[in-house]
Amino acid sequence: MTEYKIALVGFGGVNRALAQLIAERNARWQHELGFGLKIVGVTDLFLGSVIDRDGLDAAMLAALPAQKGALAQIPQGSAEAFNEAVIKQSGADIIAEATFTNPKDGEPAATFCRWALEAGKHVLTTNKGPIALHAQALKALAKANDVSFEYEGAVMSGTPVLRMARQTLAGAGLVGFEGILNGTSNYVLTRMEEGLGFNEAVAQAQALGFAEADPTADVEGHDVRLKVVILANELLGACLQVGDVACSGISAIDSAAIERAQAAGERWKLIGSARREADGAVRASVEAKLLPGHHPLAGISGATNALAFDTELLGAVTVSGPGAGRIETAFALLSDIVAIHTAGHSA
Ligand SMILES: NC(=O)c1ccc[n+]([C@@H]2O[C@H](COP(=O)([O-])OP(=O)(O)OC[C@H]3O[C@@H](n4cnc5c(N)ncnc54)[C@H](O)[C@@H]3O)[C@@H](O)[C@H]2O)c1
Ligand SMILES: N[C@@H](CCO)C(=O)O
Numbered sequence: 001m002t003e004y005k006i007a008l009v010g011f012g013g014v015n016r017a018l019a020q021l022i023a024e025r026n027a028r029w030q031h032e033l034g035f036g037l038k039i040v041g042v043t044d045l046f047l048g049s050v051i052d053r054d055g056l057d058a059a060m061l062a063a064l065p066a067q068k069g070a071l072a073q074i075p076q077g078s079a080e081a082f083n084e085a086v087i088k089q090s091g092a093d094i095i096a097e098a099t100f101t102n103p104k105d106g107e108p109a110a111t112f113c114r115w116a117l118e119a120g121k122h123v124l125t126t127n128k129g130p131i132a133l134h135a136q137a138l139k140a141l142a143k144a145n146d147v148s149f150e151y152e153g154a155v156m157s158g159t160p161v162l163r164m165a166r167q168t169l170a171g172a173g174l175v176g177f178e179g180i181l182n183g184t185s186n187y188v189l190t191r192m193e194e195g196l197g198f199n200e201a202v203a204q205a206q207a208l209g210f211a212e213a214d215p216t217a218d219v220e221g222h223d224v225r226l227k228v229v230i231l232a233n234e235l236l237g238a239c240l241q242v243g244d245v246a247c248s249g250i251s252a253i254d255s256a257a258i259e260r261a262q263a264a265g266e267r268w269k270l271i272g273s274a275r276r277e278a279d280g281a282v283r284a285s286v287e288a289k290l291l292p293g294h295h296p297l298a299g300i301s302g303a304t305n306a307l308a309f310d311t312e313l314l315g316a317v318t319v320s321g322p323g324a325g326r327i328e329t330a331f332a333l334l335s336d337i338v339a340i341h342t343a344g345h346s347a
Contacts (some may be wrong), residue, residue: 001030001034001035001036002034002035002036002341003035003036003037003038004035004036004037004038004094004337004340004341005038005039005040005053005055005090005091005092005093005094006037006038006039006040006092006093006095006096006337007039007040007041007043007051007086007087007090007092007094008039008041008042008043008096008098009043009083009086009087009095009096009097009098009099009112010043010044010045010097010098010099010127011042011043011044011047011064011071012044012098012099013209013329014098014153014326014329014330014333015042015096015098015333016061016062016326017062017326017327017329017330018096018098018330018333018334019039019042019059019061019062020058020059020062020327020330021327021330021331021334022037022039022058023057023058023059023062026058029334033338033341034341035337035341037337038055039056039058040052040053040054040055040056040090040091040092041056041086041090041092042056042061042071043081043082043083043086043087044071044081045081045099046066046068046081047064047066047067047068047069047070047071047081048070048071048072048078048079048081049071049078049080049081049082049083049085049086050071050074050076050077050078051076051082051085051086051089052075052076053090053091056074060074083108083112084115087112087116087119088115088116088119092121093122094121094122094123094124094337094340095112095113095121095122095123095124096124096333097109097112097113097116097123097124097125097126097127097130098125098126098127098329098333099112099127100127100212100213101127101128101129101212101213101217101226103128103129103132103217103222103223103225103226103242105129105133106127106130106131106134107129109125109127109129109130110129110130110133110134110138113125113130113134113138113149114138114141117138117141117142117147117149118141118145120145120146121147122147122148122149122150122340123142123147123148123149124150124151124153124333124336124337125150125151125153125154126151126153126154126157126329126332126333127151127154128155128223128226128227128230131151131154131226131230132229132230132242133242135230135233135234148336148339148340148343150336150337150339150340151336152332152335152336152339153329153332153336154227154230155181155227155231155307156181156227156305156307156321156322156323157183157305157323157324157328157329157331157332158321158322158325158327158328158331158332159305159319159321159322159323159328160319161231161307161319162230162231162234162235163339164319165235165309166234166235169235169309169311169314169317171313172312172313172314172317173311173312173313174235174309174310174311174312175236175275175276175311175312176236176273176275176276176309176310177231177235177236177273177274177275177307177308177309177310178272178273178297178307178308178310179272179273179306179307179308180269180271180272180297180300180306180323181223181224181227181228181270181272181307181323182218182221182223182224182227182270182272182305182323182324183205183210183302183303183304183305183322183323183324183325184202184205184210184211184212184215184218184219184223184303184324185219185221185249185250185270186269186270186300186301186302186303186304186305186323187201187204187205187208187210187302187303188201188205188218188250189250189253189258189267189269189270190301190302191204192253192255192258193258193262193267198251198254198255202215202218202219205303208303208325209324209325209326210303210323210324210325211324218249219250220247220248220249220251221248221249221250221270221286222247222249224247224270224272224286225245225247225272225286228240228245228272228273228284228285228286229241229242229244229245231272231274232274232282232284235309236274236276237282238274238276238282238284240274240282240284244284245274245284245285245286246284246285246286246287247285247286247287248286248287248288249270249286249288250270250288253268253288265292265293266290266291266292266293267291267293267298268288268289268290268291269288269289269291269297269298269300270286270287270288270289271286271287271288271289271291271297272285273285275310296316296318300320303322303323303324303325304320304321304322304323305321305322305323305324306318306320307319307320
């Protein structure tokens with residue numbers, strides 16, 4: 001039975017949820033998926049770091065108090081985040097990167113991915129920064145080192161979109177997409193329809209683990225813009241940069257606007273879209289739109305996301321499911337490991 005040694009970089013909501021899933025399901029995965037996981041390192045700016053090549057207790061990690069330097073409580077642990085040592089020297093086969101998304105330059109996450117790939121380790125990341133800004137270079141580095149670089153969770157958390165479209169819509173003639181791609185903003189709009197204020201709704205989304213470290217990225221559309229760039233470049237063969245995508249968010253939508261929409265049978269939705277035009281160029285945008293009640297995306301509520309692919313052979317193909325959430329995104333990391341395992345990379 002294969003056992004992958006995994007190191008977790010960033011131990012916030014997502015990687016902690018992965019530790020919880022490993023604690024609860026490792027035996028089941030061994031049976032169902034043909035591999036098990038052993039956590040050999042954890043590093044986090046706030047919590048510190050720890051390496052144990054014999055394996056750390058996943059349940060103990062999942063229950064670690066969220067206190068500064070808490071990893072120092074574990075034997076061999078430190079209050080300092082020795083990121084480079086955990087990535088390069090923990091003996092991990094796989095690095096799961098889940099630190100803050102930096103929409104400006106993707107750092108330092110892009111460097112963490114680079115270190116890992118250069119050291120011959122498979123990389124999983126849920127972080128949109130390195131993918132939207134450095135995907136080509138990181139994919140080339142992975143290829144040069146004969147390892148995998150997987151990032152299913154970067155768009156729509158655990159709901160299969162990137163791999164599904166790449167593998168099962170190949171040849172269908174994908175010409176564009178539009179979707180609800182941010183769980184926080186859709187959750188906020190839904191709660192506002194139920195009468196909650198904007199700030200209270202954002203606070204709830206933060207408490208539920210949907211929001212970015214700075215939720216401005218969610219409500220101003222910046223998070224969706226990164227996802228649109230990732231989808232357009234990955235699936236439409238575009239070469240978009242973040243600045244190419246016109247972007248606005250939902251912060252200008254107040255309770256009165258929500259009520260007017262409801263009275264008219266309409267719903268506000270933050271829509272990210274891209275399309276290959278007749279001139280061959282791919283044009284993309286992010287903006288809040290008023291959708292009529294019968295629109296296929298109008299019924300999507302809460303942190304659920306939906307993405308409608310426009311294809312030549314099938315017409316619209318729509319996928320919907322969780323767009324955010326700790327466990328939901330940790331599942332995306334598992335799906336990346338399944339992809340590595342299926343591709344035949346051995347531990
Ligand atoms: N939570 C979700 O629903 C979700 C869904 C999809 C993608 N993502 C992405 O996944 C990533 C992780 O999300 P999360 O919800 O776990 O975030 P989080 O804010 O809960 O955790 C991030 C952790 O990374 C640590 N960190 C930040 N910078 C670091 C550094 N330089 N070195 C070491 N550790 C560092 C922080 O201390 C924090 O504990 C983010 O990039 C986010 O955009 C999250
Ligand atoms: N903050 C993001 C997480 C998923 O990328 C959201 O709310 O959709």
